[in-house]
Amino acid sequence: MDMTASIRKFIVSLSSSRHRRKEMAFVAEGTKCVSDTIGSFPLRYLVATPAWADCHEAECAIAGSRLIVAPHKELERLSGLSCAPEVLAVYDTPRHEFDPEEANSNLVVALDGVQDPGNVGTIIRAADWFGVHTVLCSEATADAYCAKAVMATMGAISRVRVVRGNLPDMLRGCDCAVMGTFLDGEVIYSASLPVSGILVMGNEGKGITDAVAEIVTDRLFIPSYPSGVPTVESLNVGMAASIALAEFRRRLIM
Structure with missing residues (x-):
């Protein structure tokens, strides 16, 4: 397949969250x-340099007629990154409910207004590592399918x-523990943690919005160490999520 002006315009348009949602596609x-x-x-296009295509026969075979060298x-011209890669793929965005x-039966992570796509991606990566299969995102959370997050x-x-979706509505529909991280919460290392929720x-x-805080059943806190010694004001949300997930999973193997 050859690159055309319309394909180029389509791929570039996916740098906009509005177009990603309209086209149900991501890069x-x-x-x-x-x-x-x-x-x-489902793959729409695989765009690669000749050198990359020569070294990645398996990926190119999967792409078939959708490969553009x-x-x-x-x-x-197509990349949304500061340093363009040798390859990019355009996929259909999955529709999950x-x-x-x-x-x-399992732990679920919910993101309430996390703004940085890098943090969103890091939390999804941590979720995968710790066996969490679903991440809920509020409408104010950065798009998980933007290039940086992916x-x-x-x-x-x-x-x-x-x-x-609407995070408060999704949380209200659950009959389980809803835990959140707060500065005035119970220390996570001594708190009673459920295996699911x-x-x-x-x-x-x-932090967590008032609308979601009203639904939270368990307020947790990740303390600094040693107690009482001046430190940074807070943890990066991606770091905090990883620490919290590690503690939940540690309890399962104790």
Whole structure:
């Protein structure tokens, strides 16, 4: 397949969240990301440099007629990254729905207004590592399918279901523990933690919204060490989510 002006315009348009949602498509960039996701989503286009295509026969075979071999300058025009990769893939965005029953048998992560796509991707990556299969995203949370977030997942986006919607409504539909991280919460290392439920992570600067805080049943706190010694004001939300998930899973193997 040859690159055309219409295909180029379409791929570039996917840098906008509005167009990603309208077209139900997203872009994955870079060798690691593409190799880990190809075959997991319906593929629209695989755009690669000649050198990349020569070295990745398996991926190109999967792409078949949807492979577009183009010079690196073309990738520079298409890429949303500061340093254009040798390959990018355009996939259909999956349509996932949340089954509240899942939170009765496993841990689910919910993101309440997390703004940085890198943090969203990091949390999805941590969720995958710790056996969490679903991440709920509020409408104010950064799009998990923007290029930066997808890259930050390191391929986990192909294994973790991302459900976007009205977070308070999704939480109210669950009959399970809803846990959130707060500065006035109970120390997570001594708190009684369930094996299932929903763990809510809030906005980088403002934390968990009032509407969601009203639904939270268990308020948790990750303390600094040693206690009482001046430290940074707070943890990055991606770091905090990883620490919290690690503690939940540690309890399962004790």
